[in-house]
Structure formats: C-alpha cells, structure tokens
Amino acid sequence: MSKKSPPMSPLQIKTVARMFKVLGDPTRLAILKMLFDQPLTVTEMVEALEAKQANISKHLGMLHDAGLVSRERNGNQVIYAICEPMVFDLCQLVCCKLQKDAVQQARDMGIKASALR
Amino acid sequence: MSKKSPPMSPLQIKTVARMFKVLGDPTRLAILKMLFDQPLTVTEMVEALEAKQANISKHLGMLHDAGLVSRERNGNQVIYAICEPMVFDLCQLVCCKLQKDAVQQARDMGIKASALR
C-alpha cells in the first residue's frame, strides 16, 4: 500500500504557509531568539537589536497575531514572551539541518572531521 | 544559571529565515505535500494543482535552490522528489499545533471533547 500523507484543505495549507511566512524574516527570528532566553520589553529588544522602535513593534504585532508570543502590560511598558514552544523546535530543526550542511560542505572540501570539533 | 540559547550570527539567522520563507507559500507547500507521497513530474503537479506551468516551474526552482527537492531528468521530462526529510517534520510540527488550536477553540465554544473524535 502507498504511504499517503493526510489530506489537507487549501485553507489549512494556507494557514500553515502563513505560520512559516511569519517565521521567514530575520528580524522576527532574532526577536524570538532573544525571547527564548527570557521575556523582554520592547525597548530592551530595540536596544539589543539596534533597530527602530516602530519596526520592532510591528514585528511583535505580527508574532502576536500569529499566536507565537504573549503580550502583558506592566505599568508603562509591555512585556513579550514566547507562548508557543513549537517555535523552538522548528528553529532547532532548521539549525540542525544547516549545521549538517556546513559539516558536509567542509568534508567536501577535504577538511578532516576531527578538525570540525 | 540562566538557560542561554546558542549564539547565532546575523548571517545564520538570515539563512534560517530564508528557509522558512521558502516554506511560507501555499503553492510551494502544496507541491511539497504531493512530493511527500511520491516523486512527480512537473506536468503531474501542474494538473493536480490546476496551476500554470510557469508558476509551478518557478516554485520548483525555489524549492530546489533551497535544497529541499531534487531534480532528475528522465528523457523529455523532469522528476522532482523531496531530498530533505526535515521538511516533513517541520510541517508536522505546525500541523499539530494548528490541530491543537482548533480543538481548544472547539472546547472554548462548549463542544464536548467526545464530539471531537
């Protein structure tokens, strides 16, 4: 018998695509990476990334709309945090692949495996 | 001690972002989904997706550039196949999350869990 993948409606596929699209921006990934370590305020991220406040705010809005980060007011400021651990696994998968690619490429160029550790 | 995520250069982050970006299009996801089941020619995909040949070809080019699919000439036609199993895991993760969200949303609307199976 053939190994069929589960059926998916165009709408479902579109939803998955939107999720990946949100992750497909370097600034947003950098934000998520910081939030992996700890919750942060907007200004903290603005300073760490040396970016404009308006842009960070916009990216945070998209991450929040996608349900990846939570938002909590604390007096004058807003604290963001990762609320979807799946994101971590996703990035992990891609990073592992890239690392394997890099090692393979090094091998192809004749570098000994021992030199890669 | 704090749980620090591994350091990543801006270039590395950019590379990861590009990978997600390639996955962030419904047509490309639909292509990958078909290829999960079996290798296919371009026309087979064009017919199945009811799309223009030029577009499918362009998307296949992007998937190939990203190292996600392999390309093999067979006489008159070209056969594409998934060459990066990680893609399957990525989609799996997102799909699981979406499904969980849907179930949760149903619960929020008062639907009994038994009705969801």
Add this chain to the structure above:
DNA sequence: TCATTAAATTGCCACATAGCAATATGGAAA
C-alpha cells in the same frame, strides 16, 4: 493639568515576489 516615557499606529518609499502571458530551451520522435 501638563510633561515624560513606552509602545503602537500611520503614511510613505523601495523592493521582493506571485501570477499571467509569451517566448526560449531541451530532448525525443518522425
């Protein structure tokens, strides 16, 4: 109330890209 700080929003511009139509390329068959 007014001033200050933090965050979000808006308007703008530049750029990337998805889809379409038309054309070019490449291989197989007559």
Add this chain to the structure above:
DNA sequence: TTTCCATATTGCTATGTGGCAATTTAATGA
C-alpha cells in the same frame, strides 16, 4: 532536419511588506 512535447525563462503587473519618519495612544509622575 523538422516537429512536438516538457520544462525553464523572461517581461509584465499587482500586491505585500520591511524600514524610516512622524504622530498617536497609554500609563506614570510632577
């Protein structure tokens, strides 16, 4: 070769969006 089929490429338009500057909103404090 010439013809035909499969695939790739190009030119085009419309749309989405990332970044910047300026403004607005929200909460705090004087």
